[in-house]
Amino acid sequence: MGRTALIVIDMLSTYEHPDAEVLMRSVRGALPGVEALLERARAADAPVIYVNDNFGRWRSHHGELLEAALAGPCADLVEPIVPDEESLFVVKARHSVFYETPLAYLLTQLGVRTVVLCGQVTEQCVLYSALDAHIRHLDVVVARDAVAHIDGGLADAALRMMQRNMGADIRSSREITFEEAHSA
Template identity: 70%
Template sequence: MGKTALIVIDMINTYDHADANLLLPSVAEIVPQAATLLKRARCNDVPVVYVNDNFAEWRSHHGELLAKALAGPHASLVEPLRPDDASLFVVKARHSVFFETLLNYLLSQQGIDRLVLCGQVTEQCVLYSALDAHIRHFDVTVPRDAVAYIHADLADAALRMMERNMGARLCSSGELWSTPH
């Protein structure tokens, strides 16, 4: 039996994009649950992998992306979710966490076959990542209260698609791992 990793999608963010005003209320709502989920994963020695858009900053690395987000007007949404020293980090340029990244190789090297996806955007990056995980034979879990959306109706449809078409387990973040000490 393999092991599980928590995949944090696009949460290191300046929110300087076209849909930000529609996204921000949902992000603010999920940050506390996502922060608790991160703490639980870390307390239970579950590997945490941040997979984050590079926002077309082709010369940047994860430290620069984090510094820019923490210096921005929405730092309070990033700070509770910041990577720790044990966190792994993969930079992506498109919607799926797998598309032209080294994530699949990293996961195979770690013996990981189950993924918990949290982050944003449910009806975009989370959905496409769940599909790509499914076709790579990963078991996928999505905690509903730890994924943010732009459009609630599309997010609901995306979650139903993940469950029905990809066999994803939907749950609340509180159902995952033991309570942090």
């Protein structure tokens, strides 16, 4: 059956981009779902993997990215979901969590068969990551109340595409469990 891993996409952000205001409103709505998933995954001892943009800081590591996000004007959107000591971290430079990152290898090493995606942005990074997971023959679950968007219409369309074209299981964060994490 394989393990289930929680993938937290781009939630460690400084929100310094043109669409930040719109995105921050959506992130505030998604934050409780992300927090609930983190709590449930950690309680089940499931792998929790943060995959985050590097903001163009090519000499930085995850600690510096986290510090920058916590020092920014939207630290309240980051503090509730800070990685714990057990969390894994992958830095990405493009939209997909898989594109030129070691994530696929890491998931194989952990015996992961199912990925639960949460984070931002639904119609961009979450969509592309779901497609890349599907291409890699991983089962994909997307927590619809734990993803944030810039454009609500595109986000709804992206969720429908993930479900229809990629066979993604789209459901509420409270319906997602991580019991499979112990069957590795």
